[in-house]
Amino acid sequence: MDRVKFLIPTFILFIIAISCVPAAAADIVADSAIAILPPNVSDVIVSDKPNDPGGTLVVEWILPDSAALAAMPIKGVNIYLSGNHDGPFELITSLPKSALHYECSDLQDGESYYFKVTATANGLESDGITSAAGIPSGQWFNTERLPILIVVILFSITAITFIIKARGGYDFYVRPIAGIKAVDEAIGRATEMGRPILYVPGLGSAADVATIAAFTILARVAKKVVEYNTRVIVPNYDPVVMAICQEVVKEAYASAGKPELYDPKDVYFITQDQFPYTAAVNGVMLREKPATNFYMGMFYAESLVLAETGFVSGSIQIAGTDQLVQIPFFVSVCDFVLMGEELYAASAYLSREPQQLGTLKAQDLGKVTVVILIIIGVILSTIGMSGFANWFNVG
Amino acid sequence: MSNDTNRNFWEKLLMIDRRWIYLTIGIVVFVPLLFRIGMPVYVTTEVQNVYDYIDALPEGAVVMIPCEYDPATMAELRPMAYALFRHCFSKNLKILSTSLQIEGVTLVKDDLAMIAAEYGKEYGKDYVFLGYKPYPSVVILNMGENFRKPFPKDYYGNNLDSLPMMKGVINYSSCACIVNINATSGADYWINYANGRYKAPLALGVTAVMATDYYTFLASGQIFGLIGGLKGASEYEKLINHTGPAARAMDVQSIAHTVIVIFIVIGNVAYFASKRKMRNF
Amino acid sequence: MSTGQLIGNGIAAFLTLCIFSFLYKDNPFYKFAERLVAGVATGYFTMLLFWTNFIPKVWEPLYERHEIIYIIPTILGIIMWTRFSKKWAWVSRYSIAFYIGIGSGVAVTLALYTYLFKQLQATIAFPISMDVAGINQLLVVVAVLASLIYFFFSTPHKGAFGVASKLGIYVIMIGFGAGFGLTVMGRIALLVNRVIFLKGYLIALFGG
């Protein structure tokens, strides 16, 4: 340590010398000064990581100024950790000099920790600067997410208000959506042709909203199927989805007073692998020759394989998905397509319950707000005030 | 009479058996694989950005290239991985890779080892393959803390700390950038966690279909570059001056696309011709 | 190729051709391959679930580490088996309710964050100006507004609103067309890959 103390004034002298020496000579001086330790970093600050579950501290430091770096370009920093200010310190990481902060996790909440940051160069290491004590803790509110909380609350209030209003008998206008109107017609067609209906609930899990919307449409289809005495085939990819689809179809038969006609073998599981599943559904289409195919839920690359095969087998096809990449394929091959939000709206349309339609109104109000925010936001960005846009950049 | 035969011709064309189209596509794909054509390649800025970023890195920097492709999607993404591996190794950069898709692990492992051998690179010193762990979102989050958290050992069972390359390589902040080659929606996790939470500079290599989706993230600055499908891979091959599998497949694409466009044109000519004829009657 | 690989690849090539035969029409070969992989895939994924999920998430915590809490999800899982019984099938709703509750709770904030906030921020983050990027930004903003208007459910699409929503559907269709065009690429690549595989196998078989 003594040697180091001695070296610091030497180093300062060295810096002064350097600034006097013409640039061309600097290299020679640097070579001869190889025994000098690298300059220290400064301002080592430890703070609790904000908005985290706890156990993490953030260490920040400032590299030596450019004059010192010109004398001895440092390679990086070493970070040491200890429970005591005076050590012993344990090396926890080495970082390149571009890193100006480090997050140290897996610490104990409420304990004090000290960090020492040293600079390294040419295999040498500065004596380092030790920080003040840092105490990690977990937070009870993530302030970065405040904007989302505000939106969740406002949106919930709006939605609930409209739902209550609708229960009170307020009548909402909803514009017609072709794909939804087509659902009933397509079922009628199947009846006329005496052929079954194929309902594919996609590859989503039961917790995906698109799949949940698919259940609602299936409920409608199943109800009509019972009414017209046709048959609906539901091949499944996910067993939980299958369980719910069975429940939905069974309920349709039960509420029509014909529980004995329900055949659980019509709502069945194929396999949980995308293309083997697709291959099997293709097989169903060509062998059962359904009059109408529904594709509702989440679809990926198999969308076009299914829709083309369905076309070849001469079925009317109605698709609905929120998977943007696949919508173009459904649009070009199917007769009707519910795009994105329309799929979710379908459940409200088909149930015809006013309280379901209430949330549609809330969604529209949300869109009006978005339109206004976009207009304001773009104007503000254009006149150079980017703070507004950053408000939406939540963590 | 002639009118009648004409109409039949156009209508027949409209109703053409799809299998003729299938056959044409089959021929179009097969024949160019036998001869090399060598179409010129035009480099887009989103691919150039990835190249420039990596090209500017100093020797010895660690580039993380997680690869998530499987047998079904390797057609598009493997050439991309090859090109990136080649670029990094030729610049003496170090590669840290992993594969968070179970079906792709052995594929990626072999691909990386193969290109490394080409450049005489040594495992553990010049590149490291972490392997697979389930739940990509959790793994990606944990790697942001420390690679050792989800992967105390690498794919081959070595302790990470025993590998010379991993000395001082703690988490994303120890890597110069991440280029994630991904055929799954798991790419979102890399965006949300690696870039969103840990601020790691991130570029993506995705299939052509996914590329449309990820332009949004390019525009919003969450990723600094985007390599889309074989086209992107062939652009990268051009940038590193190494004609690979992507360039050859691009020849097929060029012809196949043209043929499909010709189909569309014929379809429309037939459509309008048959419509006019119908009006005459 | 070794003999083993030759046989393995032979099976792979045969299955490849079985699937391709579907292009001509449905046939016993396709049906065979279809039914074969339905079984293989189910077996494969079940075993994957068993080893990578059941063992570390259920067996080890319960049997080896005695973490009692895991009894709850295990019971929730076993409850699903009531589906085999007609009388008790309704009990499975408890597990389904848990599953759906967790899913929809996560979805609320996640959807607002990734779909609403991120997209909104990306739309307004760039200034409009007179250079190419600035004009593109102006066009994007106008196009986003028009497309948003197309998705309004509770207002009739008439008058100025109708014009905007028509512009919106035009934008959406151009966007979809572009997406379709881009996708063609990847699909051809897949076919190229299969053809290369078959070619490679034939060469290995007959010596190229």
Place this chain on the structure above:
Amino acid sequence: MRREVPLLIVFLFGLFMIVQYFIPHAKFAFWYQEFNNWTIIIGIFTMIVGIGSLLSVHYSKIRFRQEGWGYSLVTIVALFGMAIVGLLGGTEGDLFLKLYRFGLSPVTATMFSLLAFFIASAAYRAFRARNVISTLLLAAAVVVMLGRVPIGEILGGWLPRWLQLPNIADFLLNVPNVAAKRAIYIGVGLGVAAVSLKIILGIERTWLGGDGGKR
């Protein structure tokens, strides 16, 4: 018991998951992780229900010698074969991996590659300039198809730079495509939030079967 308890479960856990998003504290983070884990565990057990369904469909075909029962036998043999190999040798076992590599993955890849054919026939049939909307769809598709391959550069090479196909294709991908996606995403975001809220509040309950039963 049959309706109210499930609705209560959905409400409680749904609300918890919303609230925990705003609370980073370790206790909440822990339960968030656990609950996610639990849904996976439910999924594992439900796989048995799926397999039960698969077996019952194929078993009855075999038993009653329905048309094509031989194929059902193939499925069942393949399923048990794969399961036994996987149980005995693990998922890293040589035979298990080989069955995957030579039995499953070629079919997956080939099914996927059928798209090359289907996309061509779909384009031929569907891309007709019937009206404004289908013309826009068609035109954008053609421009991008040509603009994203080398031939696009040759075709319009004589035009000024900004009118060349690759540039128009880039414009279509960067402006209308991005705009359409943003608008749909924003709508999807609101829609998902709305439907999820309805589920948590017990208004949307088709998942209970049918209309969830009138109360």
